[in-house]
Amino acid sequence: MNRIYMDNAATTAVSPAVLEKMMPYFTDIYGNASSIHSTGRDARRALEEARRKVAEVLNCKPNEVYFTSGGSESDNWAIKGTAFAQRKKGNHIITSAIEHHAVLHTCQWLEKQGFTVTYVPVDEFGQVNPADVEKAITDQTILISIMAANNEIGTLQPIKEIAAIAHQHKVLFHTDAVQAVGAIPVDVQDIGCDMLSLSAHKFHGPKGVGVLYIKQGTRIDNFMHGGAQERGKRATTENIPGIVGLAEAITLAAQNLEEKSARIAGLRDQLIEGLTAIPYVRLNGHRTNRLPNNCNISIRFVEGEALLLRLDLAGIAASSGSACTSGSLDPSHVLLAIGLPHEIAHGSLRFSLSDTTTQEEVDYVLKTVPGIVEVLRSMSPLYADFMEGQK
Amino acid sequence: MYSDKVLDHFSNPRNVGEIPDADGVGTVGNAKCGDIMRMYLKVDDNGIITDVKFKTFGCGAAIATSSMATEMVKGKSLKEALKLTNAAVAEALDGLPPVKMHCSLLAEEAVKAAVEDYMKKHPEAVID
Numbered sequence: 107m108n109r110i111y112m113d114n115a116a117t118t119a120v121s122p123a124v125l126e127k128m129m130p131y132f133t134d135i136y137g138n139a140s141s142i143h144s145t146g147r148d149a150r151r152a153l154e155e156a157r158r159k160v161a162e163v164l165n166c167k168p169n170e171v172y173f174t175s176g177g178s179e180s181d182n183w184a185i186k187g188t189a190f191a192q193r194k195k196g197n198h199i200i201t202s203a204i205e206h207h208a209v210l211h212t213c214q215w216l217e218k219q220g221f222t223v224t225y226v227p228v229d230e231f232g233q234v235n236p237a238d239v240e241k242a243i244t245d246q247t248i249l250i251s252i253m254a255a256n257n258e259i260g261t262l263q264p265i266k267e268i269a270a271i272a273h274q275h276k277v278l279f280h281t282d283a284v285q286a287v288g289a290i291p292v293d294v295q296d297i298g299c300d301m302l303s304l305s306a307h308k309f310h311g312p313k314g315v316g317v318l319y320i321k322q323g324t325r326i327d328n329f330m331h332g333g334a335q336e337r338g339k340r341a342t343t344e345n346i347p348g349i350v351g352l353a354e355a356i357t358l359a360a361q362n363l364e365e366k367s368a369r370i371a372g373l374r375d376q377l378i379e380g381l382t383a384i385p386y387v388r389l390n391g392h393r394t395n396r397l398p399n400n401c402n403i404s405i406r407f408v409e410g411e412a413l414l415l416r417l418d419l420a421g422i423a424a425s426s427g428s429a430c431t432s433g434s435l436d437p438s439h440v441l442l443a444i445g446l447p448h449e450i451a452h453g454s455l456r457f458s459l460s461d462t463t464t465q466e467e468v469d470y471v472l473k474t475v476p477g478i479v480e481v482l483r484s485m486s487p488l489y490a491d492f493m494e495g496q497k
Numbered sequence: 498m499y500s501d502k503v504l505d506h507f508s509n510p511r512n513v514g515e516i517p518d519a520d521g522v523g524t525v526g527n528a529k530c531g532d533i534m535r536m537y538l539k540v541d542d543n544g545i546i547t548d549v550k551f552k553t554f555g556c557g558a559a560i561a562t563s564s565m566a567t568e569m570v571k572g573k574s575l576k577e578a579l580k581l582t583n584a585a586v587a588e589a590l591d592g593l594p595p596v597k598m599h600c601s602l603l604a605e606e607a608v609k610a611a612v613e614d615y616m617k618k619h620p621e622a623v624i625d
């Protein structure tokens with residue numbers, strides 16, 4: 107059976123071109139970038155070349171690019187690092203209700219350390235209102251962290267406006283751009299952010315490697331203590347194969363990005379239109395102000411995990427924000443924040459596309475989903491009661 | 498994550514549907530995750546469950562345990578049906594992941610609720 111992978115927001119396949127670039131750094135150019143000898147110097151050259159490539163895509167200086175172990179570390183570092191570096195100035199942080207757990211749980215931990223955090227709400231489409239952010243600013247505010255694009259419902263946030271507001275009030279601005287980089291153009295000058303997180307495995311690079319962009323002059327404490335790597339800001343022997351892979355992947359992703367995302371958005375729109383044509387199915391997130399590769403729907407009267415299992419049996423990989431898939435037995439905080447009642451959040455499905463998604467795959471999904479929904483609804487007491495009530 | 502038996506009962510659930518003239522119907526909800534299970538029983542004069550059907554709004558484990566529970570009580574007496582435990586249903590499915598054990602509780606409770614409903618409608622019936 108042909109497997110159709112529509113869970114690219116979770117992770118992507120490493121592209122063959124990226125893998126090819128990485129391979130020599132496992133076996134031939136395996137040196138420690140801090141070593142004096144030529145094996146080490148070769149690794150150092152690759153590291154700095156990778157940094158230059160990333161800087162070019164993000165439109166910043168190479169010395170503002172810090173390699174990390176992924177999106178979670180970048181978020182943790184940005185938030186904890188600035189919180190502790192600025193704590194003399196204030197103890198208040200502003201973020202949104204729909205951030206990734208890497209941001210939310212970090213903020214919750216900081217609350218236990220004596221910081222205070224405001225979680226600004228979102229509207230029914232998952233959009234943060236910049237005016238809410240501005241209203242939340244106090245003389246204690248040291249950091250605002252708002253994601254560029256939401257990982258579940260794909261909604262894009264007005265980060266340029268929020269960055270400008272932050273700076274008017276002399277507050278630092280961080281954005282988690284883990285879902286945005288590779289999907290839409292991301293330019294740190296244009297955004298005007300002080301810090302930005304990204305992760306290679308979301309754009310056909312390897313897992314376990316990311317970047318924190320830190321604008322020159324930003325005061326931030328170290329997060330990983332040890333050796334003098336990353337200009338003394340982040341210890342650990344550099345993951346050269348991963349870093350080389352990240353740089354190649356971000357460079358490839360940036361090539362013809364507009365053309366590629368227009369094609370993917372076309373496929374996404376077919377999915378949205380086709381799936382919301384099924385009765386009692388709604389789109390989650392904003393219809394147009396969303397990532398080109400994200401389609402998130404709620405299917406009433408059925409539960410998400412059951413949908414995922416049926417889809418998997420039909421060869422389709424997707425994901426859900428249902429309580430039953432969460433491990434915690436609460437539906438996704440994002441779906442609750444946009445105001446979905448529990449039972450509708452329960453039947454949520456996310457299809458996330460990539461560069462490699464084809465028209466045939468979209469056609470197959472559109473052909474397969476209605477039958478699965480019908481079977482599960484035929485078993486659903488809620489559907490039976492609802493149809494009874496309609497009579 | 499799930500055993501082959503769970504996946505089998507999930508993808509080919511036994512006894513799905515409704516019994517329009519059921520002798521007992523029980524609906525239970527899971528406070529933990531919000532799932533709902535409904536069981537329908539047909540009971541003969543000797544207190545034997547001659548037919549059972551279910552409808553479930555829930556995860557894979559909820560659907561599989563509903564299906565297994567119907568198989569386990571069909572042809573049994575009401576008394577035996579009341580003895581059905583969620584652990585027995587889970588075991589019959591070759592086990593469930595720990596986070597999914599509560600789903601099997603739904604199956605046990607749905608059977609009990611359906612039997613209780615039967616008892617209410619048939620006060621003359623005795624379970625011994």
Ligand SMILES: Cc1ncc(COP(=O)(O)O)c(C=O)c1O
Binds near residue numbers: 178253257284306316
């Ligand atoms: C928005 C967002 N932030 C952070 C992360 C964490 O990234 P990583 O898996 O590289 O730690 C993810 C990935 O799941 C994400 O989608």
Ligand code: FES
Binds near residue numbers: 527558
């Ligand atoms: S019924 Fe919700 S997790 Fe199983």
